[in-house]
Amino acid sequence: MTEPLRFQAEWEAVDGSRGDEIRATWARFSLSVNGHPVTRVLDSRSGCFRDHVLVPLYPVTEWIVRNWWSLLHEPEVTADSSYASRHDLRFGREGYALPALNITPQGGQVLLQWRTEDYGSVSFPSSGAATVPAEAFVETLERWVEQVIGRLEARNIHNTLLQEEWAAIQRATDEERAFCIAAAQTGLNPYTATADQADTIVDVAHRLPEPWHEDFFSALTVDDLRAGADYVLSLRERLRAQPLDLGPLADLRDAVQGAAGAVGVSSPWDAGYQAAMALRRVAGIGNQPLRDDDLIAGALGMRNLPVVSAEKPPLNHWFDALAESTEPGQGGLVLAARSGKPRRFAFCRGLLELLIGGNTASTLVTAARTPRQKRNRAFAAELLAPADWLRQKDWGRVIEDESIEEAAEELGVYSEVVRRQLANHGIVDAATL
Incomplete structure (x- = not known):
């Protein structure tokens, strides 16, 4: 072998x-x-x-x-x-x-x-x-x-x-290993970190739930960790103070979880694609575009999206959403202050975390390129710009920017989402885009 x-x-x-x-x-x-x-x-x-x-x-x-x-x-x-x-x-x-x-x-x-x-x-x-x-x-x-x-x-x-x-690596304790992993995720060598940097990492790691660590530390530099932690913890308090009804999602969870974790799913993005396809099948919406909030809510069996809005995060763009189920049937998403296309994409990324995590979800949706974030990006892209819908269009031998812009407008997404879907699903030759 x-x-x-x-x-x-x-x-x-x-x-x-x-x-x-x-x-x-x-x-x-x-x-x-x-x-x-x-x-x-x-x-x-x-x-x-x-x-x-x-x-x-x-x-x-x-x-x-x-x-x-x-x-x-x-x-x-x-x-x-x-x-x-x-x-x-x-x-x-x-x-x-x-x-x-x-x-x-x-x-x-x-x-x-x-x-x-x-x-x-x-x-x-x-x-x-x-x-x-x-x-x-x-x-x-x-x-x-x-x-x-x-x-x-x-x-x-x-x-x-x-x-x-x-x-030093071989004799590291569990606590030391956890510190070394967090430091590495921020881009630091744990053995050359300054005392202030080490104190920051340890303090923030203790304050944040362990399931947040990889997606949080991988999205920020060490200098931004404290401000980032203050922000996301304040969002969790806001969501827990006004939990929303997640009951309608219960009917979708089994299908989405099964598709994302199915045997043969080889990559995070493939898991995301499969989960989005499963949601569309169970919701009975086929390849129908979900170009606005009402259409997305309707597909989920909801009157409104389970969203709490929040102020724009401090620092550069690194955060999109916090997804949490506070107790069976309750919870929701806190989205950074955005509207239109970026807000819908961020919502769909967080939606997958609510569906995958079931009644115990507590997840950050960030700019990191961790497996979790790659999976929820693929899910959002497939849910909002389904590959089968794109395959049905006549793209011709030469793909013009105008054609991509028209498709993006019909779907309610940015043109870059359409380009990535066309390339990643092999619908057209990536070299022609």
Whole structure:
């Protein structure tokens, strides 16, 4: 059976390298994902392909350990220019040839993406992407770190930064692990956080319900955590002071939960799509557009949407909704101050959390790219711009912006939602959009 992720070393003796740990860890290094050799290179000097690189393994292993908590717990971030330094294997090369391999945790899966690159006298000619189970990813990295540390110890090399950092990770208590995860989600290295940053993370983690942590910490920088926590806790108090009737949702929950958790659902966004399709089937609305609040409420069997409005959140855009069931049949959504299209999209994202969470939902809908947020974005897109409705339109050979704008107007969504649906469902070639 092919291993999802494989690191392999054949140790080599190399003289003249600087540092004992560098000399001790020279090896023919190969890395493969689902049997694909990511370390395949074309050597310009010999003109030959090979599936390994000759490098010292101490630098890249120390990089893995230094960024351990980020590699396992920091979801994709698009606005942080330092994100790649914690997730792209290139940043562990220290002048030696390593492939450009980006590592992105996605809940129970880890996304691995590699791309072509020339580096010195070698070229990495392949590109690709695959997801591997998070458990297998962690096990592979743990074995790898232990193998490299074992090599150091066999050469009587001790007290390196790699060994000290790995020992700190191994002896971390449950409370320390929780802190390290939260710090990594904000983009910090937990071992280099300042005392003020550490105090902020610990304080906010204690104040917020544990189910909120990943989606909250992943959406904010450490400097914004306290203000963000004050805001969402005030929203929860407001909702609990005026709970709304969620009784009509009971008839929809089983179908939506079953679709989202069905065997064969391979990704968060697929779960979101399936859940939206199931809701439309159970509600008996087919592909009917839900272009306004009344149509959405009617599809849910409600007279009005179960929404409490709130003031605009402080800081930059990071929050869309708080979804909570306060007791059986009661609860609702608190939406940030918006209207029209963004308000409906935010409502639909939060609606999925009420349906999935049942009578115990307590969830934040944020700008984070966690699996939960990817799932509720896909749900909202499919509920408001169903793929089958889009498939029935005659898009022609050349898709014009006007056609997309017209479709978006009919559906009551932004044109970007239509573009993403067309591309993500393979309705049209993404290159034509």
